[in-house]
Amino acid sequence: MKMTSIPRLVLTLTAGAALAAALSACVPLVVGGAAVGAGLVATDRRTSGAQLDDQGIELRGASRIREIANDQMNISVTSFNRQLLLTGTVATDADRRRAEAAVQGIDNVRSVVNEVRVGPGRSFQVRSNDTFITGKVKASLLDAKDLFANSFKIVTDDGVVYLMGLATRREVDRATDITRGVSGVQKVVRVVEVVSDAELAGQLRQGGTDAPAAAPSGSRVPLPPMDPVPAPASGGATITPVR
Template identity: 60%
Template sequence: MTPSNSSPTRRLALLATLAAALLGSACAPLVVGGAMVGGALMATDRRTSGTQVEDEGIEFKVGARLREQLGDRVHISVNSYNRMVLLTGETRNDEDRARAEQIAAQVENVNRVLNEVGVGMLSSISSRSNDVFIAGKVKASLLDARDLMSNAFYTVVERGNVYLMGRVTEREAHRASEVARGVSGVQKVVRAFEIISEEELARITPKPAPTK
């Protein structure tokens, strides 16, 4: 469950951290996303530690190959969760959009590619900054939802569209989608979950340490 000591100060700190991390690369034509692997997040993530590291490698490899083959004529964000690659952003034509998907699918260990890249003008820095702000609000809202474990969700925002990833139950997927839709500025919510059973969730959830 989400910790009960959530506060406005904590939420503002989260927003500031996200903005600093993401805006630093806002001018880049291609963005490679990735979850932190280490410390508390490594421990609470529902992927194995090996899969988390593998996803980081997938993001790096896909991003590098897109950069090499498509260059700065595209703006594509790459996110991988449990070997499923989510591509978001923009290309100027259908050929580059299709090529990006092919490049991602050919990377070792990729099981599936979800191509959500739009065709049109590349997004502006102000649009990407707004996405950072929306992402922060969605993450803060998930943190405040005490019936959800916020670290189970991997959030990506592009052009106001929220993409939710993670290994979650149908109950959690429905609730998280409901929370994200309630955030101002969100255009639509796209579920990119791996649905697991309540039994599987109970099996993979760390048991509390016995009290003395």
């Protein structure tokens, strides 16, 4: 086996394990985050504080949605750099609005992108395919020599791939093109915070520390302004149809 095939093999095995865990039980809500370990902190462009905040945002968001959930509500909660993404399905538009209202006001959330759809829940086959697509997109980004794969978090819902991340405009455009080329992808939605090369270099030089260090517990940590790609009318998400 060539050494270059090892990352793809690891991703494939990881995706399979995640699929088995995700589909082993029927639950109405999914939390998008994972435990923050030393390795993740070291390779993630988010500050360590932002990573911990994202984990807390997902847990609190899941709890709030669970309080209002019904049998037709299947919602995933994902946070990246304190931007919260809601995906999944609900039975009515009223439920969609209730879900967004439930997560509004969570500490340190900068914005909520509500991509929940009104319609029937996803079948086992669709959810399995979404997990498979996520794995393929991650592998494709990892294979790209001109991208830092950990700049993006991948979320797939019914063939729609959401790119969340902290990246330059060139990286966003490149990642979008790669994702469009993955078999099974129906559409790409970019929920990305765009930074300049200079801003990115400055963040990396800071070594992943939040500022100010003396910020009181529970307060919002100051962050640079968001620059969506391109600037949408509302919500912070840009829907890009597959070519």
